[in-house]
Amino acid sequence: MSLYAGRMTHLLFFAAFVLLTWAGTRRFQRTGNVPIRRVTGLDAFEEAIGRATELGRPVHFSLGRGLFDAEHGAQTFAGFSMLKHTALMTARYGCRLIVTNQSPQAHPVTEEIVRQAYVEAGRPDDYVADDVRYLSEQQTAYVSGVIGVMERERIAANVMVGYFYAESMMLAETANKVGAIQIAGTANTHQIPFFVAACDYTLIGEEIFAASAYLERQPVQIGCLVAQDYGKYVAAGIILVGSILATAGYPFLSQWIKK
Amino acid sequence: MSTQLGVWIAALCTIFMYSYLWRDNPLFKLGEHVFIAIGAAHAIVMGYQNIVEMAWRPMVGGKAYMVLPLVMGAILYTRFFKQVSMLSRIPIAFLVGLAAALSIRGALDASFIKQVASTMVPIKNANDLITMLGVVTTISYFFFTATARSGPLRFSAEVGRWVMMVAFGAAFGNTVMARMSLVIGRLQFLFGQWIKIL
Amino acid sequence: MKFTGVPILVTMVVGGVVLLDFFVKQSNLILLSREFMNWGVIISAFATGLGAANLLRIHAKRTQLRRTDWWYSGILLCVLVGYTALGVLKHSSSSQYQFVFNHMFQPLSATVFSFNAFFMTSAAYRAFRVRTVHATVLLVSALLMMLGRVGIGEVLYKDMPGIASWISRVPTTAGFRGITIGAALGAIGLSLRVLTGIERSQFGGTGGGGGAA
Numbered sequence: 299m300s301l302y303a304g305r306m307t308h309l310l311f312f313a314a315f316v317l318l319t320w321a322g323t324r325r326f327q328r329t330g331n332v333p334i335r336r337v338t339g340l341d342a343f344e345e346a347i348g349r350a351t352e353l354g355r356p357v358h359f360s361l362g363r364g365l366f367d368a369e370h371g372a373q374t375f376a377g378f379s380m381l382k383h384t385a386l387m388t389a390r391y392g393c394r395l396i397v398t399n400q401s402p403q404a405h406p407v408t409e410e411i412v413r414q415a416y417v418e419a420g421r422p423d424d425y426v427a428d429d430v431r432y433l434s435e436q437q438t439a440y441v442s443g444v445i446g447v448m449e450r451e452r453i454a455a456n457v458m459v460g461y462f463y464a465e466s467m468m469l470a471e472t473a474n475k476v477g478a479i480q481i482a483g484t485a486n487t488h489q490i491p492f493f494v495a496a497c498d499y500t501l502i503g504e505e506i507f508a509a510s511a512y513l514e515r516q517p518v519q520i521g522c523l524v525a526q527d528y529g530k531y532v533a534a535g536i537i538l539v540g541s542i543l544a545t546a547g548y549p550f551l552s553q554w555i556k557k
Numbered sequence: 558m559s560t561q562l563g564v565w566i567a568a569l570c571t572i573f574m575y576s577y578l579w580r581d582n583p584l585f586k587l588g589e590h591v592f593i594a595i596g597a598a599h600a601i602v603m604g605y606q607n608i609v610e611m612a613w614r615p616m617v618g619g620k621a622y623m624v625l626p627l628v629m630g631a632i633l634y635t636r637f638f639k640q641v642s643m644l645s646r647i648p649i650a651f652l653v654g655l656a657a658a659l660s661i662r663g664a665l666d667a668s669f670i671k672q673v674a675s676t677m678v679p680i681k682n683a684n685d686l687i688t689m690l691g692v693v694t695t696i697s698y699f700f701f702t703a704t705a706r707s708g709p710l711r712f713s714a715e716v717g718r719w720v721m722m723v724a725f726g727a728a729f730g731n732t733v734m735a736r737m738s739l740v741i742g743r744l745q746f747l748f749g750q751w752i753k754i755l
Numbered sequence: 756m757k758f759t760g761v762p763i764l765v766t767m768v769v770g771g772v773v774l775l776d777f778f779v780k781q782s783n784l785i786l787l788s789r790e791f792m793n794w795g796v797i798i799s800a801f802a803t804g805l806g807a808a809n810l811l812r813i814h815a816k817r818t819q820l821r822r823t824d825w826w827y828s829g830i831l832l833c834v835l836v837g838y839t840a841l842g843v844l845k846h847s848s849s850s851q852y853q854f855v856f857n858h859m860f861q862p863l864s865a866t867v868f869s870f871n872a873f874f875m876t877s878a879a880y881r882a883f884r885v886r887t888v889h890a891t892v893l894l895v896s897a898l899l900m901m902l903g904r905v906g907i908g909e910v911l912y913k914d915m916p917g918i919a920s921w922i923s924r925v926p927t928t929a930g931f932r933g934i935t936i937g938a939a940l941g942a943i944g945l946s947l948r949v950l951t952g953i954e955r956s957q958f959g960g961t962g963g964g965g966g967a968a
Contacts, residue, residue, distance in 0.1 A: 299781045308665045309778050315943060334701050366799070368663040371656030372942035375949050378956040402600070402806030403652055403799050406636060406645060407957050428813050432597075432806035436860075438867035439596030442574070442589040449581040450824075464871055471874035474881070485938035487931040488732075491725035494893065496878040502721070503934040504699045507941025510954065512701075518953045522944035527702050529940040533673050534693045540677035541689050552677040555670060563854065567862035574866040578873060590827040592863040594834035595855065597807050602842030602852075604803035612797045626794035630801030637808075643758035646958055648798045650762030653957050654769030655795045657946040662777045664946070668939035672932050684921075688929045695933020717933060722889045724930025726896025727922045732871075733879065733897070734904045739869035746862070 306557045314532075315525050322524030323517045332520050339481055339499040340512050346455040346479045346498075347387045355454035356394035356429075358447065359384050360469060361408065362460035362484065363437075364401030370461040372507065373485055374404060377460030378411060379510035380483075384457050385415030389424060397430045398447055400440040400465075405432040441468045448472045458482040458497075459506055462489045470496035483509075559751050568751040571743055691720045763952035770950040810835065896922060 361377035416425035433443035456473035483501025511519035573588030616623035636645035698717035776788035814828035902908030903919020948954035
């Protein structure tokens with residue numbers, strides 16, 4: 299049993315991340331306070347769902363691809379967290395929530411999340427099973443289905459968090475056409491520009507992963523956020539120092555990171 | 558005009574869907590429902606073939622342990638029976654564990670270490686310097702704990718935001734040009750293969 | 756209905772094996788990890804049936820209760836059942852199955868995909884009207900990129916293709932790489948919480964664990 303070649307740095311970094319998460323959690327449990335900056339896109343949920351409630355029209359939620367694999371998995375989990383938050387709010391406000399799914403694997407999970415949120419909000423009878431809908435695994439068929447839902451149900455708010463491909467622009471523009479307020483987030487760099495151009499509020503990259511910590515403020519979530527910030531210090535520091543050393547003819551840091 | 562049935566069906570499907578650009582209408586609704594049905598059916602057929610080829614055949618061929626994923630897959634359907642519905646969480650948990658581990662692997666390697674390593678290069682010209690500073694300032698935009706968002710880091714985060722906006726604009730502009738070709742492709746089909754005036 | 760202990764244990768064991776396999780070279784671990792990944796594909800294949808069951812339930816109810824536009828739901832049910840039967844009974848490589856796929860599914864898909872061109876134009880038009888500094892930077896960058904990619908850009912200014920290429924190579928690479936690094940950290944943090952059973956949204960629960968002092 300041995301370590302794979304080129305994975306030493308990965309292991310060291312991962313171990314450091316776990317330790318920092320633990321330290322951050324302890325710090326939060328001790329002090330009860332770790333100040334977090336505002337994330338406008340997350341603060342906007344109140345406005346979006348409040349508006350939908352006032353208008354008496356539904357909120358639509360999409361996870362995007364919703365797949366459980368290496369590329370999409372974490373973004374799907376981030377989408378689940380946001381769905382939980384959205385469903386709790388719509389349940390409390392008495393607003394209708396329509397969830398459309400592209401992934402059959404994520405579909406039962408979204409059903410469970412929404413049902414549980416309505417139970418937690420003390421309104422289990424308001425849960426409508428038919429409002430959590432699987433449309434299609436095929437991207438464009440899904441888009442055509444969501445266009446239909448948005449047009450015919452006249453949604454007032456559209457929340458999209460997860461991994462999106464080319465459907466991002468089509469969904470955002472249709473929601474815009476029906477006059478919905480939109481909050482969208484993804485870590486797929488190629489699709490963020492379309493959300494930025496077409497949506498009212500955008501969660502960019504890491505912001506979708508920080509959402510549950512920002513909204514729930516539980517110790518381990520905050521600990522993770524602290525570890526993520528330290529990770530960024532390390533990344534930025536290594537890049538700066540490594541580049542300067544490499545320029546001066548000492549590339550050992552850039553060689554070490556590949557070990 | 559084309560005399561082939563397939564071309565006519567494809568042309569009608571194209572027109573039905575394009576009719577949405579005018580507004581939501583019965584033709585689009587028809588196209589949408591047929592499309593969703595074909596998409597779902599295709600997914601079932603592919604899923605069925607995957608089950609047969611990846612699990613059933615190996616199992617009957619001697620790999621008895623392949624009964625495990627088959628049973629787990631079947632357990633997904635316990636959600637339709639109230640008394641045992643909670644069992645369906647087990648296969649979901651399997652997929653979740655797999656996805657979480659694969660995500661960590663991918664994020665650690667391709668998205669973190671390799672991206673940092675690719676930025677850590679000798680600075681030979683202004684472009685190298687701008688790229689390096691652009692990466693660092695963009696990273697600084699994502700600090701969440703408030704203490705990290707004061708002083709020079711605040712300035713760095715603002716620069717990072719500008720860098721991202723330039724990048725978003727470039728990606729937007731690039732994709733607009735690429736997507737135009739898709740419409741041209743559909744029009745070429747309608748006027749070339751169907752009506753045959755091109 | 757709380758039943759989270761066993762699922763969380765399953766998540767931990769499966770995730771733990773696949774994660775350990777990333778770092779440690781051990782023949783049994785490699786075999787087990789690969790097997791788990793195959794099983795994931797098989798379980799996912801079963802899940803497609805769940806999706807179809809949802810479609811069947813919703814549209815059967817609509818048809819049965821004669822709700823608005825019920826007959827579209829009826830057509831959906833007929834096509835869904837018919838095309839599935841064709842694929843299962845005659846295989847997806849049969850000529851009948853391929854005919855439907857090539858002459859219905861493909862053109863429907865290509866047409867919807869091409870909506871992007873229209874939607875992008877309308878999104879760009881609206882974005883043009885937003886007068887914030889950041890939106891302006893985005894639009895100027897988009898315009899330079901578009902002009903650099905078409906002939907007229909070079910007619911207007913001979914270095915336009917060079918500018919577009921520079922934007923693509925330098926600031927775009929930097930911006931996307933910075934986002935990717937940040938998102939990687941977020942993905943590791945969230946996946947770690949899911950793997951250890953701290954984040955339980957997927958089972959209808961919340962995340963966090965422990966209480967603040």
